[in-house]
Amino acid sequence: MTDSTASARRGPLVPFDDDIVATVADRTDADPDRLRTLLRRHQQSARELPGIDNLVYEWRRYLPHDPVVARTDEAFHCVVLPEVWADFADTLDIDDADFERLLAVHDRQARRAAETRGESTEPFDGATPMILTRE
Structure with missing residues (x-):
């Protein structure tokens, strides 16, 4: 499978590494597939607002x-x-545990991506990172 084929198949989860999702799911006693569905719902919710670029x-x-x-x-x-983030949690109608899972995946992924780009993770310290898949 080519990179572009894999990217198309993963859709809104393209920027999220499977191992990060699996680790967060494991550490929070969640099903990884359910967490992926929650991540997709969050991305879809952002798209249904004014759209990612407009948001x-x-x-x-x-x-x-x-x-x-x-x-x-x-x-x-x-x-x-x-x-x-609280607005998204309300829109998604999720409980506190799922909310914390979403936050954890976004935080870990944002930090890893910054490190991969050779950039500081400092902007994420004490903050609430959110990754929005571009359309």
């Missing part, structure tokens, strides 16, 4: 800081206010 544009206008830490071909790597 990031709005955040840049209204948040007290530029939320975009990195922009890759696959995703926006952002740091958002806890209230932004």
